Amino acid sequence: MNNPLAALAQSLGDELSRKGWRIATAESCTGGGVAAAITAIAGSSAWFEYGVVTYANTAKQKLLGVKTETLDTEGAVSEAVVAEMALGALALSGADLAVAISGIAGPGGATPGKPVGTVWFAWATANGDLNTAVQHIDGDRAEVQCGAVIYALQGALAICRKNTV
Structure with missing residues (x-):
């Protein structure tokens, strides 16, 4: 596979399939880019539950249960908000793994x-493991x-490689 993004998504799919896991995505600044990378892989319906793009704060609240207080005190681009987004995506989807992203593109x-x-x-x-990270990515919006x-x-x-449900 010449496309590194496709190779990465395929590796994730292979690992999820081995475990019998499904993944859900909750995206803001990436606008569905993670879900698009996943669904570009043939057979991803076996391990991709679904994705939500919650670009607006109201969408984060209505769809994922992000608290108004968290948004007000921490801002949409914060550890607390992405944690609530990931947990909300798990609850909404019933998936085994959820990834959430919020940033300033x-x-x-x-x-x-x-x-x-x-x-x-x-x-x-789904087994209660929650991990967060911040990155500072250089470049234009697309980068x-x-x-x-x-x-x-x-x-x-x-996360998939180190966890079991």
Whole structure:
């Protein structure tokens, strides 16, 4: 496979299939890019539950149960929000693994302490494991989004490999 993104999504699918797991995605700044990478793989319906794009804060609240207080105190691009997004995606989907992403892809949107390229990630499993990470991805909007998709898939693969349900 010449496409590194496709190879990564295929590796994730192979690992999920071995475990009998299904994955769900909750995406903001990537606009469904993780779900698109996954569904580009033939046979992904065997291990992809579904994805939600919750770009607006109201969507994060209505679809994923992100608390108003969390958004008000931490902001949409924060560890607390992506954790709530991942847990909400698990609850909504019944999947074994969920990945959530919220960030500032640019060119605007930066705030003090959160420059363009700041992206928060969370991975949650049905067995209660919750992992979060922040990355600062350089580049234009497309490069930030692509970098975030790759990091999200890499994290999901690592979480999948170390966990059992």
